[in-house]
Amino acid sequence: xxxxxxxxxxxxxxxxxxxxxxxxxxxxxxxxxxxxxxxxxxxxxxxxxxxxxxxxxxxxxxxxxxxxxxxxxxxxxxxxxxxxxxxxxxxxxxxxxxxxxxxxxxxxxxxxxxxxxxxxxxxxxxxxxxxxxxxxxxxxxxxxxxxxxxxxxxxxxxxxxxxxxxxxxxxxxxxxxxxxxxxxxxxxxxxxxxxxxxxxxxxxxxxxxxxxxxxxxxxxxxxxxxxxxxxxxxxxxxxxxxxxxxxxxxxxxxxxxxxxxxxxxxxxxxxxxxxxxxxxxxxxxxxxxxxxxxxxxxxxxxxxxxxxxxxxxxxxxxxxxxxxxxxxxxxxxxxxxxxxxxxxxxxxxxxxxxxxxxxxxxxxxxxxxxxxxx
Ligand SMILES: [Zn+2]
Numbered sequence: 001x002x003x004x005x006x007x008x009x010x011x012x013x014x015x016x017x018x019x020x021x022x023x024x025x026x027x028x029x030x031x032x033x034x035x036x037x038x039x040x041x042x043x044x045x046x047x048x049x050x051x052x053x054x055x056x057x058x059x060x061x062x063x064x065x066x067x068x069x070x071x072x073x074x075x076x077x078x079x080x081x082x083x084x085x086x087x088x089x090x091x092x093x094x095x096x097x098x099x100x101x102x103x104x105x106x107x108x109x110x111x112x113x114x115x116x117x118x119x120x121x122x123x124x125x126x127x128x129x130x131x132x133x134x135x136x137x138x139x140x141x142x143x144x145x146x147x148x149x150x151x152x153x154x155x156x157x158x159x160x161x162x163x164x165x166x167x168x169x170x171x172x173x174x175x176x177x178x179x180x181x182x183x184x185x186x187x188x189x190x191x192x193x194x195x196x197x198x199x200x201x202x203x204x205x206x207x208x209x210x211x212x213x214x215x216x217x218x219x220x221x222x223x224x225x226x227x228x229x230x231x232x233x234x235x236x237x238x239x240x241x242x243x244x245x246x247x248x249x250x251x252x253x254x255x256x257x258x259x260x261x262x263x264x265x266x267x268x269x270x271x272x273x274x275x276x277x278x279x280x281x282x283x284x285x286x287x288x289x290x291x292x293x294x295x296x297x298x299x300x301x302x303x304x305x306x307x308x309x310x311x312x313x314x315x316x317x318x319x320x321x322x323x324x325x326x327x328x329x330x331x332x333x334x335x336x337x338x339x340x341x342x343x344x345x346x347x348x349x350x351x352x353x354x355x356x357x358x359x360x361x362x363x364x365x366x367x368x369x370x371x372x373x374x
Pocket of ligand 1: 220221222308310345346347
């Protein structure tokens with residue numbers, strides 16, 4: 001299964017014994033822009049992110065494992081099949097409508113959204129025009145679809161499923177280098193630079209492989225509103241997140257508050273710890289401990305970690321101030337919880353995101369043998 005393994009890097013580093021699942025297709029998604037507050041800005045979720053991560057992990061000695069193709073069974077259980085079909089087809093339909101060629105619209109960007117306030121008592125229709133239909137499945141203007149996007153989106157799902165297979169098959173840890181990320185995607189709507197929810201798919205795959213109780217621990221700087229929504233009414237998949245307070249003006253604005261605790265059978269199985277902008281290692285790790293304690297209390301059989309490194313002090317997309325040491329310590333604490341599938345989410349500072357992920361995974365791999373902090 002393992003096809004390439006580089007030698008341990010310089011600096012005397014011990015080879016990192018955690019498989020890194022990789023799909024070359026992840027490079028094909030080039031959103032190019034994001035329309036943010038009405039202005040077309042260069043996007044930060046760029047293909048170079050994936051190369052920086054792969055190269056850093058490979059240099060640390062981690063074996064790189066190719067993602068294996070999976071059918072749509074788990075994907076279509078987690079997501080509305082209409083969302084999956086839309087993403088698979090929308091670029092071709094956008095092109096066929098002449099939008100790139102005749103109108104200069106080189107990416108799919110919705111402009112009208114069927115909110116409850118628009119519809120009132122009317123039924124939710126599926127508009128025939130692709131430029132009208134685009135807002136049926138997407139909730140923002142900054143998550144663009146281009147010609148290579150679907151290959152990368154689907155490749156990220158295979159990447160997550162392959163990592164879940166490795167852990168179900170006995171590996172203690174596996175890391176899925178998913179790009180684009182996924183934790184903002186609900187059952188039937190995408191946004192937040194995410195298209196399909198890789199972490200939710202991995203969690204469902206672990207359940208299907210026999211894990212009775214799964215915990216999803218989300219340490220991305222932003223609340224994983226999509227993952228929360230998918231499991232909000234389920235008792236078998238717990239979701240916990242620490243993130244910058246959406247009430248302080250941060251994405252996703254409408255979700256991520258502390259009083260969102262799950263509902264129905266899932267009541268009590270959702271835990272949000274919003275953090276003030278400027279929170280650094282001490283506050284961040286204290287919040288992480290609250291979530292780790294809850295995971296232990298629930299006696300989870302397997303863990304999915306939504307690993308965003310955008311909480312780092314140098315990241316342009318969040319005001320949290322976590323250091324590389326903080327991430328290493330987080331990895332160590334998470335590694336003590338049991339078998340875990342790490343899913344890459346955010347992290348946008350190209351110079352530091354590789355070392356941050358290496359520190360986290362290295363911390364998790366070595367939790368039983370290193371004591372770097374008290
Ligand atoms: Zn994020």
